[in-house]
Amino acid sequence: MYRMAKSIVSKKKEGKNPIIAEIKVFSPKHGDLLRGRNEIDILRIYEEAGVAGISYITDKRYFRGDFNVFKKICASTDLPVLRKDFITSKEEIERTAEAEGSAILLIGRLLKEKTSEFVDYALEHELDTLVEVHSREEMEIAKGTNTTMIGINNRDISKLERDDGNVSLTEKLSKYLPKGVVSVSESGISTLEDLKVALKYTDAALIGTSFMRAEDTLNFVKSFVDAKLY
Ligand SMILES: O=P(O)(O)OC[C@@H](O)[C@@H](O)c1c[nH]c2ccccc12
Numbered sequence: 001m002y003r004m005a006k007s008i009v010s011k012k013k014e015g016k017n018p019i020i021a022e023i024k025v026f027s028p029k030h031g032d033l034l035r036g037r038n039e040i041d042i043l044r045i046y047e048e049a050g051v052a053g054i055s056y057i058t059d060k061r062y063f064r065g066d067f068n069v070f071k072k073i074c075a076s077t078d079l080p081v082l083r084k085d086f087i088t089s090k091e092e093i094e095r096t097a098e099a100e101g102s103a104i105l106l107i108g109r110l111l112k113e114k115t116s117e118f119v120d121y122a123l124e125h126e127l128d129t130l131v132e133v134h135s136r137e138e139m140e141i142a143k144g145t146n147t148t149m150i151g152i153n154n155r156d157i158s159k160l161e162r163d164d165g166n167v168s169l170t171e172k173l174s175k176y177l178p179k180g181v182v183s184v185s186e187s188g189i190s191t192l193e194d195l196k197v198a199l200k201y202t203d204a205a206l207i208g209t210s211f212m213r214a215e216d217t218l219n220f221v222k223s224f225v226d227a228k229l230y
Pocket residue numbers: 022024057059063084085086132153157186187188189206207208209210
């Protein structure tokens with residue numbers, strides 16, 4: 001297993017809730033999320049809260065991401081960093097590895113029959129792969145690959161957050177997850193109740209908006225990492 005998957009498994013062993021915390025600067029639904037803060041300030045808060053890994057969206061068009069910020073985040077932390085973007089070229093996989101990223105998001109719906117070769121190419125570059133699915137059909141695409149991780153996106157990414165996805169999709173799709181793959185519930189997780197459902201059916205939760213909108217980010221994120229859910 002690679003660094004992101006390993007970090008999730010070891011957090012679980014420590015009795016902590018494995019959380020991938022997203023440094024999300026902007027969302028089509030809520031607008032500006034950074035609120036004048038610096039991405040590295042958010043990174044330090046997430047580190048102190050004890051998260052398993054970091055996620056950063058490099059997409060510029062809809063999420064106002066910046067690849068140079070991704071590089072800076074990777075250079076500034078020992079935590080594994082996931083690059084989220086609408087990846088459609090192998091050059092982008094190479095750039096992610098060159099930037100010292102630990103994992104890369106590959107969207108099954110976008111890559112379709114190319115998903116498997118993109119996964120293998122990323123694995124050859126020592127990257128964990130998070131193949132993201134939103135349906136049973138996309139889950140079958142993911143199962144046909146060598147991916148180290150599968151993410152169930154509770155939202156339909158093509159709707160750019162205009163839909164109100166919730167963790168019920170994780171419950172519905174998790175029964176089709178293959179063995180031996182680290183699973184992640186993504187999006188729409190804003191309460192400990194949501195987290196309880198997410199971690200009942202998957203190994204980790206990926207959270208962005210609710211962390212970025214919290215008034216007391218450190219204690220809010222800590223409450224998610226440390227909550228005794230069961
Ligand atoms: O902000 P939320 O609801 O906690 O969701 C985080 C993350 O799952 C979401 O930003 C995301 C999931 N898949 C993506 C693909 C591209 C851009 C963003 C995403």
